[in-house]
Amino acid sequence: DTFVLWGSNMAEMHPVLWARVIDRKLSNPDRVKLVVLSTFAHRSTDLADISIIFKPQTDLLIQNYILREIVYNHPEAIDWDFVKNYCAFSTGYVDIGYGMRGNPEHPRYTEKEKEIMRKELVKVISEEEAPALRYLNLKPGDKLYMKHRKQAGKHWVISFEEFKKALEPYTLDYVARVSKGDPDESLEEFKKKLKALADLYIEKDRKVVSFWTMGFNQHTRGTWVNEQNYAIHLLLGKQAKPGNGAFSLTGQPSACGTAREVGTFSHRLPADMVVFNPKHREISERIWKIPHGTINPKVGANIIQIMRDLEDGKIKWAWVMVCNPWQDCANANHWIKAAREMDNFIVVSDSYPGISAKVADLILPAAMIYEKWGAYGNSERRTQHWRQQVTPVGEAMPDEWHIIEFSKFFKLKECWKEWKLRDGTVLPDVLEEAKRMGYDRSFLDD
The missing domain is CATH 3.40.50.740 (Rossmann fold)
Structure with a gap:
């Protein structure tokens, strides 16, 4: 019943699926709604019922506003059976840096580049950021030191009450003031759009699909915006059901x-297996019919x-x-x-x-x-x-x-001999096993 495009320009980038979305919308225009969130107007906004132009990097605030609206003002919309059976509330560190070089004074960078790169280690909190970081006792002008750069993926379970408390700062007034991206649009009009978006998600019998693409996945906080989009759907029980779901548009050759x-x-092997898992390496070596120990255990x-x-x-x-x-x-x-x-x-x-x-x-x-x-x-x-x-x-x-x-x-004898890598990893000589497996000896012997 509702399609929400988070930063995606489907009309130009995913035209086949877009045609299906528009066919659905035009088949029942009074019921089916299309919301497009973007940092600028484009072809997908032309047919939108609600076009939300937001300031870059503030989509995370909008997601947290929607979650706050659910938890504080519409708790009856939470699908507790779904949440208790399939979900957990969790959080992670905020001081994780941005994935830039750990050495911001690298000699090949300009002074302007170094100015950005220093934020990898420490950043000054702005007036706009401070309300969301109040729980860390940070005020505008304070410095946030990125102490957990190496633990960006670490999460731990929290209670629902802790989750609720974390959402408290994300009021409509705060989020609208910080995230409004169109200077020609009034703040009140922008607030109405955000409220309408939240209401569409919350409406009990309304099915919602959220679409996004690389703008989200390669976002400065790509993991966070993905997590929060799923959080909205999971909290409402609108995930993994026909007509409901969070959908990353990443289907390309x-x-x-x-x-x-x-x-x-x-870091990956076939069928969602991973390099650092010894069992996965063994399974992949069997699939590829290569000797045991061939796959480098170190992630490239x-x-x-x-x-x-x-x-x-x-x-x-x-x-x-x-x-x-x-x-x-x-x-x-x-x-x-x-x-x-x-x-x-x-x-x-x-x-x-x-x-x-x-x-x-x-x-x-x-x-x-x-x-x-x-x-x-x-x-x-x-x-x-x-x-x-x-x-x-x-x-x-x-x-x-x-x-x-x-x-x-190349011959296999040149590739499958013992290798000593720079980091000290030793890849074993697998030539004898290759012979036992039936590999052509003319490629294995001198």
Whole structure:
């Protein structure tokens, strides 16, 4: 009955699902409502019943206002059977930094960049932030030292009363004053919109789906905004039921097809298994039919760490596929400069001469989605195959072809011998087990 878009521009970015949303809305316009929250107006706001333009980073305040409205003013809306059977209230540290370098005085950064990076260690509390941090006895002008940067993922269980107390500062007056993003809109009009949004979530027999995409997931506080969106749905019992749910729109070929199912994230293995779990590594080695002990137990570098390691000279060689990191990473100009100036060799497989290709030492022309066979992950977590539709242009070939042809330059004896890594990790020699498994001896022996 209600679609809430948190920062997502579905009309342009997810047009197929958007068409279904609009079809549903137009089929019953008096009942079905569309709310779009964004930092600016775009095509998705054109058909919205309520368009909420908020100040960047304040969506978390709006979520906490909705939760406060439920807990303080509409406690009868809480689905206690659902909450008691399936949920727990929890919290974590607030002084966790922002994932930036721990050394804000890094020599390759400008003074302006260092000004931002110092907030990784300590920040001064503003007038707008202070009411929400009153529970830590912080006042405007006080310093918040980021003492738990290494424990950002730590959570612990709290009571409902503690949860309720934490929501107390997020009144309509406070949240509206801080989060209003359109200077031409009156504060009273903005308040009415926030109240209407909360009422749509709270209405007992109204089914609600919340959509969001990378604006949320790559948010400065991406974990928090995800948690709070789920919290709204879970508290109301409007989750995991037909017509109700919090829905992250992340169904794209490289995001789902290769990262989640296949396991190409630095910390992941196939089917949502993880690198640091020995049992998961063992299962993955059986799936891939490779010797036990082949998979490195140490989690590899994520994309930002790779950028930092290139800048620091720790990585000398990188191969980029199905992404454009020197365009879409935060502070992209900094990383472009580092990639060009440092002694490294960068390979980019791409279909177009994008920004990443401009920092490359070698460009490999890559076939696009309909120029090859493949599979991708849908938003609802279904893997779908497609057939090649057209012939690739020029010398372009699929990424798989690039990888397979490159692999022919090596023998297994060069890869599966004992390796001693920089951090002291020793990867064992697995050649004898490979022989027992039936691997071709011509690739294993001298």
